[in-house]
Amino acid sequence: MSDPIDAAGIGKTFHPAASVADLLRGRLRQAPVPALTDVSLRVAPGEVLCLMGPNGAGKSTLLRILAGILVPTTGRARVLGTDVSEADAAFRRRVAFVVGEERSFHWPLTGRQNLAFFGALHGHAPAPARAMAAALLERVGLAEAADRSFSTYSRGMRQRLALARGLLGAPELVLLDEPTLGLDPQGARDLRRFLRDDVIRAAGRTAVIGTNDPAEARALGDRVVFLDRGHVRGEAPPERIEQELGL
Amino acid sequence: MTPERPDLAPPPTPPAWLWFCRVLVAFARREIATLSGYRVALVVRLLSFAISVLALAFFSRMVGAAVNPYLASFGGDYLAFVVIGLVVMDFQQLGVTSLAQRIRNAQLMGLFEAELATPVPTWIVLSVGPVYEFVLAVGRAAAYFALAALLFGVRFPHASLLTLLVAAPLVVAAFVGIGLVSAATQMLVRRNNPVAVFLASASFLLSGVAYPSSVLPPALRALGRLLPMTHALDLIRGALLRGATLPALVQPLLALGLFAGVLIPAGGALFALALRRARVDGSLTHY
Numbered sequence: 053m054s055d056p057i058d059a060a061g062i063g064k065t066f067h068p069a070a071s072v073a074d075l076l077r078g079r080l081r082q083a084p085v086p087a088l089t090d091v092s093l094r095v096a097p098g099e100v101l102c103l104m105g106p107n108g109a110g111k112s113t114l115l116r117i118l119a120g121i122l123v124p125t126t127g128r129a130r131v132l133g134t135d136v137s138e139a140d141a142a143f144r145r146r147v148a149f150v151v152g153e154e155r156s157f158h159w160p161l162t163g164r165q166n167l168a169f170f171g172a173l174h175g176h177a178p179a180p181a182r183a184m185a186a187a188l189l190e191r192v193g194l195a196e197a198a199d200r201s202f203s204t205y206s207r208g209m210r211q212r213l214a215l216a217r218g219l220l221g222a223p224e225l226v227l228l229d230e231p232t233l234g235l236d237p238q239g240a241r242d243l244r245r246f247l248r249d250d251v252i253r254a255a256g257r258t259a260v261i262g263t264n265d266p267a268e269a270r271a272l273g274d275r276v277v278f279l280d281r282g283h284v285r286g287e288a289p290p291e292r293i294e295q296e297l298g299l
Numbered sequence: 300m301t302p303e304r305p306d307l308a309p310p311p312t313p314p315a316w317l318w319f320c321r322v323l324v325a326f327a328r329r330e331i332a333t334l335s336g337y338r339v340a341l342v343v344r345l346l347s348f349a350i351s352v353l354a355l356a357f358f359s360r361m362v363g364a365a366v367n368p369y370l371a372s373f374g375g376d377y378l379a380f381v382v383i384g385l386v387v388m389d390f391q392q393l394g395v396t397s398l399a400q401r402i403r404n405a406q407l408m409g410l411f412e413a414e415l416a417t418p419v420p421t422w423i424v425l426s427v428g429p430v431y432e433f434v435l436a437v438g439r440a441a442a443y444f445a446l447a448a449l450l451f452g453v454r455f456p457h458a459s460l461l462t463l464l465v466a467a468p469l470v471v472a473a474f475v476g477i478g479l480v481s482a483a484t485q486m487l488v489r490r491n492n493p494v495a496v497f498l499a500s501a502s503f504l505l506s507g508v509a510y511p512s513s514v515l516p517p518a519l520r521a522l523g524r525l526l527p528m529t530h531a532l533d534l535i536r537g538a539l540l541r542g543a544t545l546p547a548l549v550q551p552l553l554a555l556g557l558f559a560g561v562l563i564p565a566g567g568a569l570f571a572l573a574l575r576r577a578r579v580d581g582s583l584t585h586y
Binding site: 066067069113116119121122123125141142144145148149151153155156157158160161165168169170171172173174175176177178180181201217220221 | 310311312313318321322324325326328329332333336337408409410412413414415416417418419420424488489490578579580581582
């Protein structure tokens with residue numbers, strides 16, 4: 053069986069939009085900003101890889117490239133046998149990019165309505181979308197809060213709803229960006245346990261998790277890759293994170 | 300891989316038209332659920348709509364009190380004349396702004412990334428908003444005409460349904476073409492583009508939205524012929540107020556056909572280019 057993720061020489065450079073002053077000087081774009089440089093990695097089937105690094109290290113950019121949302125500037129990445137530059141509907145069914153961003157939900161709607169909407173984006177008819185939403189809300193422990201407005205959800209509940217949304221397509225690979233960001237220690241522990249036991253291990257899924265929390269990487273990861281300013285700085289088993297980081 | 304539970308199996312990929320319909324229904328449900336959470340705002344919007352129709356009616360009573368030679372070729376009823384002007388203007392604004400607005404709102408609200416991470420084709424995500432807005436605009440137009448008819452006795456005794464059925468899609472097609480160019484430009488330069496504002500102002504001044512373009516000096520009238528709105532109004536007013544046949548409207552039909560024929564393929568190609576660029580830049584998911 054080939055590796056679910058096989059990326060070689062990935063580079064990504066952003067070109068921020070020009071300011072009005074730039075436009076007046078005849079420049080259509082600002083100076084390029086390199087986000088990733090020559091990043092190569094492989095992830096084995098069923099492996100949980102944590103990407104660690106400070107803010108701005110390039111974790112989110114790499115996750116978005118692996119999810120087929122961003123196209124790399126250089127290099128190539130094959131995910132589940134598909135080149136990410138050619139990610140299509142079939143690819144997105146097999147890969148879940150769990151977007152924890154709170155703004156990605158409709159705040160006036162309930163958790164159930166939000167999930168039913170995304171169910172339609174997955175191609176479900178209205179009745180199956182509602183059934184799927186109900187089943188997933190049950191699984192992530194939000195059944196009782198299903199008909200409450202998203203705006204009343206706690207941070208932990210929002211992250212759980214984001215996980216439920218990621219599972220709408222029954223994916224083989226799960227990509228998560230800082231899944232416990234902003235949670236209190238107990239809430240973070242509970243969510244990690246749920247992620248590890250119910251979402252990843254129970255279904256034998258492969259996962260890549262971006263985090264800058266050593267406790268998270270230790271709890272979830274089989275292997276940790278360190279990123280810094282867009283470069284891979286090394287890798288280690290989770291129990292050696294502190295030594296690698298010099299903590 | 301087998302899913303954890305059979306009821307969580309992913310659906311088979313539906314045909315594109317069915318997928319589009321499902322997303323459109325879900326989008327409409329979401330918008331209605333969101334709106335129902337803001338009841339006061341909804342009531343205020345309905346009230347302001349009714350007030351604008353009332354104001355128009357009283358204004359038209361004043362204008363219509365005297366015999367107006369400029370309106371003679373439109374049947375002499377100013378309210379009927381101006382309601383058509385405003386409805387067509389509404390469709391122009393919708394065609395020109397809805398796609399660009401949908402993209403900008405989704406970028407600002409942070410919704411796009413989560414939507415584009417699902418299997419749904421990008422064209423469906425982008426088009427449901429404008430289609431939903433179009434359905435609303437048809438409803439608004441029907442309400443305008445119904446209010447004008449019920450409260451102020453506006454009638455279209457000479458209307459030609461056949462001409463209207465040919466003209467209306469052509470008008471919408473021309474406006475959609477401008478909308479594609481407008482949205483693509485906004486995505487490429489990543490700024491609000493002034494096309495919509497300029498077009499609205501220029502059309503209001505030169506196309507004969509609120510007054511017949513025959514009141515304009517010849518130079519401005521000639522400039523107005525360059526705007527699709529002028530031809531759209533000629534077509535729709537010709538169909539509804541004069542019951543004109545298609546051969547009698549050949550000039551505006553050809554003009555709008557030219558606008559649609561050039562702008563839709565050009566706008567589509569530019570938009571596809573802008574989408575590709577946005578995916579490389581990552582600018583589709585943030586502003």
